[in-house]
Amino acid sequence: MMNDHELDLALERLVAEHKGIPAPRTLHERVWAIPTSTPPIVRRSSWLGGSRFATLFRATGLLVGAVIIALAGGLLFSAAQPSPVPDLVVPTAIASATPRVTVEPSPSALATSAPTDAPENTVQTDLLPGVDLEYEELSPGVFRVVSDGVRELTWDPADGGYGWGEGPARLRTVVGRDGSVWQFKEVGADEVAGCRDDGCLAFYRLGDPAIRHLGPRYFRWGDVEIGADGVVWAVVGRLDDDGLGAELRSFDGDGWTRQTANRMKAVRLALDADGAVWLSWFKLPAARTLVGHLVDGEWDVLGRDVEPETLVADPDYGVTVANTDGGLHRLGALGNAGDFVSLDGTALAGLELMVGDDGGYWWLSSPQPDTWQLVRYDDTDGWSTYDAPMDLRGYRIGGVSRGGEVWLYRDPLNGTRCEGVVAFDGSSWSRYMQGYCPFAMDLGQEGSVWLQATLGEIDLHEPEDGPIAVEPGLIETFVIAPWAPGDASME
């Protein structure tokens, strides 16, 4: 067994040997081959070769070619134009030759992931590998997903008799660590086995015909996460429990397993980058707040009395806890107490905290009444605050992409205007899907944005003389590709 000195020497040898290897000629050639003839694009990720798409969409020749082919073939396929990029990938579904939102797309603008007569030089846009999506393109890079191959994804809440404060408000879109996309919603009793007469909460993975039963409609779900192994983790409680009676359940494909004891009242859930399951909970009868992670079926408590308002997986730690005392507690996975960062008065608003792959934290803050800002903190640059070109009141942060973009949308429960979603890349703001009200959003690993939304004006505020005012609309599923240019600059 190596002693400490021997271990030091062994590590030094290991490092020195690898450090002594010069870069191979092939690497020089590969780096030299990186196309730099087009301007760098800050906001795009590598998803589907986005920068190439962006360039292509600007190319008049491509657009003309796409229109010609669409007209001639009666299908919406685009053609690849000659390009200096050898491994060019071109989407088949271009619904509009002009880069603006088309809110009433033609029914003929449908494409499926299995075209039968696609031109030779076209390659299908693969929004979700392995799933036969049927979709149409609203604007460059923004897709309405009509079907996942096994079910229609557009539905009318009115059909199920759902009030707007129930069904749509309880929608969830969750992207699993394995890249799968899941939707959680209320369903009628006839849609899934085991439902009571008044329906139940259910969920399904896109492309999978199975619909899973989570509980009766008087249940609610809190945080939901899906691991790389496909296991679904959900904080589940009753609507009337005030958030203090929930339990953590896991679903492995066969059935639900309760993961918390009776005295643990689950609050917030997060899966870290290594797949560890983190939870905050109230411990009864002491009413203490604890944070811990699951190790071999047992809860290992790492944070005590930190008053967690939210948990978020942290690429540099296990998890970060945002709490009501105005700070971030960063907890490691293996027992180290982690760091504490004071928020210095930039109080969390809406209890939403997101962390990017670069370790930067993002949240919304309201330093003064009627003043809302986007705030970022990282250990290197410290604090940064950003004013938005729109009123951020009622907005939520839907996620931070791997490219560093912060995605936000106005929670329909907090506002009346349907303003789509906005993305902030650190310097500029872009809006997407103007006119839509998103109800649920999550980000894919490659930077795609999945959401469920409705088109039109809604008003969820309760008027003085009646019930909640509603402008009903269809709930639809959308994907925004990382290379989507957006409706317009908001500067």
Add this chain to the structure above:
Amino acid sequence: MRPSASEVQAGGLTDDASRSTAFRQLSERHLDRSYRLANVILRDPSEAEDAVHDAFVTAWRKWDSLRDLARFEAWFRRIVVNTCRDRLRRRARVTVTDLAQHHSLSAADHASRVDERVLLEGALRSLKPDDQILIVLRYDRDLRLDDIAGLLGIPTGTVKRRLHDAHGRLRRALERSEGPR
């Protein structure tokens, strides 16, 4: 967050050809050192090659966020570390069955050295990616703690504490893999 007027902003090179030239010159200048850094972290030459290539692609995409060309090296090395971290995470989800093929063991290696290397590599791979990165960087004689802190974007004190913890976990992993003697 915005650069001052006096800063030379890489993205401020408005001419596409100038930006491309600057990127290529800096890439060539820092390629070898970046590759060595990636190879130390990943301990796999072919994967290090892919990681550095991906890092340069990322760097070009983010070129406009580089405020000062003089800071390219620090900026880019952090991209390399983040790229390697992603690869270590993905690697953690893959079962590696043949350690020897990843090491290019030379014929001159003594048998006990081979055993030591395999054990050490196995123990390192059992750690979280951040622990692996911390440990291997610590044994790079050219890097001080401040340098490591800069690469990882965390305070030096945090590096010390996490390094201490990581070292303990490596020791325990080694003990588990070595078993009782």
